[in-house]
Amino acid sequence: xxxxxxxxxxxxxxxxxxxxxxxxxxxxxxxxxxxxxxxxxxxxxxxxxxxxxxxxxxxxxxxxxxxxxxxxxxxxxxxxxxxxxxxxxxxxxxxxxxxxxxxxxxxxxxxxxxxxxxxxxxxxxxxxxxxxxxxxxxxxxxxxxxxxxxxxxxxxxxxxxxxxxxxxxxxxxxxxxxxxxxxxxxxxxxxxxxxxxxxxxxxxxxxxxxxxxxxxxxxxxxxxxxxxxxxxxxxxxxxxxxxxxxxxxxxxxxxxxxxxxxxxxxxxxxxxxxxxxxxxxxxxxxxxxxxxxxxxxxxxxxxxxxxxxxxxxxxxxxxxxxxxxxxxxxxxxxxxxxxxxxxxxxxxxxxxxxxxxxxxxxxxxxxxxxxxxxxxxxxxxxxxxxxxxxxxxxxxxxxxxxx
Amino acid sequence: xxxxxxxxxxxxxxxxxxxxxxxxxxxxxxxxxxxxxxxxxxxxxxxxxxxxxxxxxxxxxxxxxxxxxxxxxxxxxxxxxxxxxxxxxxxxxxxxxxxxxxxxxxxxxxxxxxxxxxxxxxxxxxxxxxxxxxxxxxxxxxxxxxxxxxxxxxxxxxxxxxxxxxxxxxxxxxxxxxxxxxxxxxxxxxxxxxxxxxxxxxxxxxxxxxxxxxxxxxxxxxxxxxxxxxxxxxxxxxxxxxxxxxxxxxxxxxxxxxxxxxxxxxxxxxxxxxxxxxxxxxxxxxxxxxxxxxxx
Numbered sequence: 104x105x106x107x108x109x110x111x112x113x114x115x116x117x118x119x120x121x122x123x124x125x126x127x128x129x130x131x132x133x134x135x136x137x138x139x140x141x142x143x144x145x146x147x148x149x150x151x152x153x154x155x156x157x158x159x160x161x162x163x164x165x166x167x168x169x170x171x172x173x174x175x176x177x178x179x180x181x182x183x184x185x186x187x188x189x190x191x192x193x194x195x196x197x198x199x200x201x202x203x204x205x206x207x208x209x210x211x212x213x214x215x216x217x218x219x220x221x222x223x224x225x226x227x228x229x230x231x232x233x234x235x236x237x238x239x240x241x242x243x244x245x246x247x248x249x250x251x252x253x254x255x256x257x258x259x260x261x262x263x264x265x266x267x268x269x270x271x272x273x274x275x276x277x278x279x280x281x282x283x284x285x286x287x288x289x290x291x292x293x294x295x296x297x298x299x300x301x302x303x304x305x306x307x308x309x310x311x312x313x314x315x316x317x318x319x320x321x322x323x324x325x326x327x328x329x330x331x332x333x334x335x336x337x338x339x340x341x342x343x344x345x346x347x348x349x350x351x352x353x354x355x356x357x358x359x360x361x362x363x364x365x366x367x368x369x370x371x372x373x374x375x376x377x378x379x380x381x382x383x384x385x386x387x388x389x390x391x392x393x394x395x396x397x398x399x400x401x402x403x404x405x406x407x408x409x410x411x412x413x414x415x416x417x418x419x420x421x422x423x424x425x426x427x428x429x430x431x432x433x434x435x436x437x438x439x440x441x442x443x444x445x446x447x448x449x450x451x452x453x454x455x456x457x458x459x460x461x462x463x464x465x466x467x468x469x470x471x472x473x474x475x476x477x478x479x480x481x482x483x484x485x486x487x488x489x490x491x492x493x494x495x496x497x498x499x500x501x502x503x504x505x506x
Numbered sequence: 507x508x509x510x511x512x513x514x515x516x517x518x519x520x521x522x523x524x525x526x527x528x529x530x531x532x533x534x535x536x537x538x539x540x541x542x543x544x545x546x547x548x549x550x551x552x553x554x555x556x557x558x559x560x561x562x563x564x565x566x567x568x569x570x571x572x573x574x575x576x577x578x579x580x581x582x583x584x585x586x587x588x589x590x591x592x593x594x595x596x597x598x599x600x601x602x603x604x605x606x607x608x609x610x611x612x613x614x615x616x617x618x619x620x621x622x623x624x625x626x627x628x629x630x631x632x633x634x635x636x637x638x639x640x641x642x643x644x645x646x647x648x649x650x651x652x653x654x655x656x657x658x659x660x661x662x663x664x665x666x667x668x669x670x671x672x673x674x675x676x677x678x679x680x681x682x683x684x685x686x687x688x689x690x691x692x693x694x695x696x697x698x699x700x701x702x703x704x705x706x707x708x709x710x711x712x713x714x715x716x717x718x719x720x721x722x723x724x725x726x727x728x729x730x731x732x733x734x735x736x737x738x739x740x741x742x743x744x745x746x747x748x749x750x751x752x753x754x755x756x757x758x759x760x761x762x763x764x765x766x767x768x769x770x771x772x773x774x775x776x777x778x779x780x781x782x783x784x785x786x787x788x789x790x791x792x793x794x795x796x797x798x799x800x801x802x
Contacts, residue, residue: 326771332721335517336766343510356627360723367637369646390632
């Protein structure tokens with residue numbers, strides 16, 4: 104009787120292990136989660152429905168980000184359930200809540216998810232400031248929470264249950280500078296930044312540190328005040344010093360002016376921007392003046408990693424539009440959370456937290472993904488370059504083509 | 507640090523021509539009414555927007571935007587005088603009330619612009635303004651920069667001629683000197699006020715269009731920084747002094763540019779406004795200003 108029971112059980116185990124694997128094998132497309140199948144066998148102890156929360160800004164000023172994040176998560180959940188990633192017959196369910204770009208609303212929604220719905224984990228919130236308001240609720244309840252778009256310094260300092268998969272600027276810039284320096288042969292640089300804004304000042308600090316680390320000589324540093332429109336004087340100074348690269352740590356509005364005025368002052372070297380310049384609007388408003396502008400990003404739609412290509416195809420088929428970085432990070436976030444639940448084989452917050460923290464070199468659309476000891480993401484950023492009004496991935500061949 | 511002096515002089519002249527033109531309208535109203543019109547910067551901002559929509563919405567050639575904006579902002583000036591200044595003056599309210607009334611008008615005009623145009627920066631379409639520099643010069647100067655300087659200087663010369671060499675200017679100066687005496691001499695004072703506000707509004711509008719062309723970033727808030735710079739300019743030039751405003755504009759721009767060029771971009775505004783403070787303290791009539799009685 105006992106033996107029979109064991110035999111049946113092991114047969115079931117084999118089935119559970121093999122069936123999803125064989126299903127995946129039929130699919131020629133790259134599939135998320137393939138590389139974890141062996142390390143984490145299909146879970147046995149999960150309830151029939153595993154519920155997680157997703158707290159995004161679906162209305163209000165920043166809803167343009169929240170809406171694509173929802174699309175990214177929905178796509179991931181669909182794939183996770185189709186692949187029976189959490190075990191045969193088990194379903195991952197997501198409760199979406201709207202933080203409405205409002206900190207108080209974010210706290211209320213987080214309380215609802217954590218205390219009423221008793222979700223296993225939460226994705227979001229969209230904005231860093233919402234995260235600073237709402238994440239302590241999840242931290243206190245011992246519910247893992249993962250930001251998929253929070254880039255401010257100090258997000259994960261809120262506690263050991265707080266994660267993010269969105270690269271902060273301090274991680275994007277060094278990788279981007281290194282790639283650009285290697286491909287373009289940068290030996291000297293100048294920096295222009297607004298000295299009255301936390302975001303642009305921290306961008307400047309990272310640029311300066313990175314240039315020092317890479318042995319790139321800084322030949323000029325100029326500042327301006329947010330709201331300025333005339334940068335001719337600062338740029339004249341910088342251009343006189345003849346740098347190979349001008350690094351711009353600015354918000355989009357001033358960045359446009361800086362790029363246009365650098366062109367009319369006859370600057371022909373390379374331009375690089377922080378995350379504030381990572382916007383199609385900047386390219387659109389600067390026209391050919393920003394041709395060749397390099398901006399680092401966590402992800403680019405032109406990335407050739409197979410999982411990224413598969414994600415773009417599926418997303419476009421489902422939503423009739425191309426994904427952006429926010430969609431890619433949200434999609435990856437949902438897969439990371441599902442993977443942690445699968446590997447923990449539990450819906451207990453602490454167990455999922457430990458499994459999440461243990462994720463290393465997981466293959467995702469963002470590249471090989473790990474969490475560092477502070478629960479911040481580790482993966483290679485993409486150096487993007489403006490080619491004819493759109494961001495492409497900067498490659499050595501691209502430079503060779505131009506001779 | 508090597509300072510590229512010729513290029514920085516070009517930068518200073520470009521900035522200075524906008525400052526001067528802006529400050530002229532300020533100075534004009536002050537000289538005739540003895541009141542600072544703090545809504546001047548809001549009219550300037552509207553001038554930039556009207557210039558922009560003349561080109562983008564009404565599909566007019568670029569040069570048309572200047573006269574159109576000047577006429578419309580001139581009318582703005584008249585409305586401003588009728589609503590924000592004349593009723594107070596009629597009641598014999600102190601000058602400080604008129605100043606505060608003009609602040610109110612300024613807030614209203616900025617809020618209205620925010621409502622109509624939104625707060626995202628708007629630009630002249632790319633390619634409309636030639637960005638290629640004029641060849642064969644030892645510094646980079648674009649055709650539009652030259653146009654801005656020439657237009658600014660022409661308008662300044664025109665104003666100077668109007669005020670100093672015509673009957674109309676004579677009447678304006680008479681009103682400036684003493685309103686009561688002027689009206690006893692048969693001068694229609696209220697029409698002189700209207701005319702002054704029209705001219706000041708038109709100058710603000712012209713400065714707005716040129717600013718929009720030079721820097722191509724137009725928001726409802728562009729008036730704020732230039733209002734403070736304009737104030738420095740007219741204090742420097744002697745309140746209500748037209749040549750003073752002209753020269754003051756270039757001095758302030760030069761100071762700003764060369765304090766940045768010399769490596770003080772952190773202290774740029776501190777230097778400019780310390781100058782304002784110093785002049786008010788040491789030489790309140792301005793560097794080239796006259797005593798109050800011979801104003802205008």
